[in-house]
Amino acid sequence: MNNYFVIGNPIDHSLSPLIHNYWFKKYKINGTYEKRKLETKDLKNFIVEIKNNKNFKGANVTVPFKNKIIPFLDELSSVAEETFSVNTIVKENKKLIGHNTDATAFEKTLKENESWLLLKSLIIGAGGVTSSIIWAIRNLNRNKIYITNRTKEKATNLVNRLSTGLIGDEIEVLDWGEIPDVNLIVNTTSLGLNQNDDLKLDFKKYKNKKDCMFYDLIYNPKETIFLKDAKKRGNYISNGKMMFLLQAKQAFKLWTNVDAEIDKEILKIVD
Ligand code: ATR
Numbered sequence: 001m002n003n004y005f006v007i008g009n010p011i012d013h014s015l016s017p018l019i020h021n022y023w024f025k026k027y028k029i030n031g032t033y034e035k036r037k038l039e040t041k042d043l044k045n046f047i048v049e050i051k052n053n054k055n056f057k058g059a060n061v062t063v064p065f066k067n068k069i070i071p072f073l074d075e076l077s078s079v080a081e082e083t084f085s086v087n088t089i090v091k092e093n094k095k096l097i098g099h100n101t102d103a104t105a106f107e108k109t110l111k112e113n114e115s116w117l118l119l120k121s122l123i124i125g126a127g128g129v130t131s132s133i134i135w136a137i138r139n140l141n142r143n144k145i146y147i148t149n150r151t152k153e154k155a156t157n158l159v160n161r162l163s164t165g166l167i168g169d170e171i172e173v174l175d176w177g178e179i180p181d182v183n184l185i186v187n188t189t190s191l192g193l194n195q196n197d198d199l200k201l202d203f204k205k206y207k208n209k210k211d212c213m214f215y216d217l218i219y220n221p222k223e224t225i226f227l228k229d230a231k232k233r234g235n236y237i238s239n240g241k242m243m244f245l246l247q248a249k250q251a252f253k254l255w256t257n258v259d260a261e262i263d264k265e266i267l268k269i270v271d
Contacts, residue, residue: 003055004033004255007046007069008062011037013220016060018269019248023260031057031256040068047072051094058255059089060248063190066128073098083131084161088251099254103132105246107139109238110184116211120182122146124199125189126155129217131162133186134171146182148174149189177201187216192224199226208234219244219270241270 006016012035020033038046043065050056061069066085070076073086074095080086086098110117118141123133126149137145149155155173159166174180179201191197206212214230217240227237245262252260 001055002029002031002057002255003053004031004058004060005036005050005056006033006060006062007036007038007065009037009039009064011035011062014062015220015244015270016062016248019245019266020252022265022269023252023258027256027258027260029256029258038065040065043069043072047096050089050091051096057091058251060251061087061089063128070098072096079103079135082162083135085128085131087132087247088254090254099251100132100135101247101250101254102129102243103135103139104250105243106133107136108246109242110136110140112242113213113238114236117184117213118143119184120144120146120180121184121186122148122180122182124185124187124201125149126151126158127188127190130158130188133188133217134159134162137184138170142170144169144182145171146174146180147171148176148178150176152176179203179205181205183212185212185214187214187218187224187226190218192216192218192221192226195221197225203229203233206230206233206235210234210236212236213238216240217243222271245270 006014014035017033017035024031069086075097077099080098080100083100083103085100087102088099090097120143121137147155159171191199213236215238216224216227218224219239219241230237249260
């Protein structure tokens with residue numbers, strides 16, 4: 001029996017066990033996937049435990065450990081290194097390798113969308129997943145990316161950490177609330193997880209704008225206030241459901257080499 005985990009805090013809301021256990025059953029793989037709520041101080045022991053557990057094959061990493069787990073890993077994939085963010089661990093010959101399938105999943109969802117999405121972008125937030133979103137957009141184009149975060153300094157630090165010299169022509173850090181003209185606006189903040197959460201940003205100038213996609217990485221609730229308002233204004237909207245499923249699919253492939261299908265059953269689980 002192969003053991004897999006998702007670690008995070010909070011973790012109750014995670015749908016990853018339902019998805020991966022469904023795929024294990026569907027593809028007749030002898031595996032179990034469980035949630036594990038950890039404190040930061042537990043990370044070291046967790047690593048010792050999985051290194052010693054010969055049945056352990058892999059894990060997912062979620063908030064708030066995507067950066068914090070890195071010092072405990074033996075190697076990083078190039079994307080994990082470039083984003084300093086790990087959401088998937090694979091055990092290979094007793095070594096723990098960190099991967100980032102958030103970034104590649106977001107890149108895939110962008111590729112499947114309208115080509116005008118590849119023009120200018122605005123990213124809201126500077127949290128754990130933001131570097132993956134920047135990576136995905138930059139991997140597809142080198143058009144201007146604006147970033148705005150309530151705490152501006154955090155956005156500046158994040159961009160500088162990605163690569164010094166990016167700030168300027170390629171990425172511009174805006175004051176909180178400054179809204180430029182772009183074709184893709186991604187909410188990467190955690191604001192929206194509660195039904196009444198409202199970023200309180202002024203998007204009036206986007207009224208009836210048909211060439212802008214408002215993308216929220218949150219998929220539960222299905223429509224955050226950020227998305228509801230965009231829909232009312234006549235903009236395109238997308239929630240984070242496809243990105244979530246694609247990151248799971250890519251993690252599953254890394255662990256089992258099976259190209260799992262995002263079938264009707266899976267879509268029902270996430271709905
Ligand atoms: P972490 O920073 O630990 O990775 P996260 O949940 O991934 O946490 O990210 C939180 C993001 O949501 C941050 O960009 C945060 O802004 P700050 O850097 O200013 O804290 C943003 N955020 C959380 N609550 C917010 C609020 N009420 N208004 C605006 N942004 C908020």
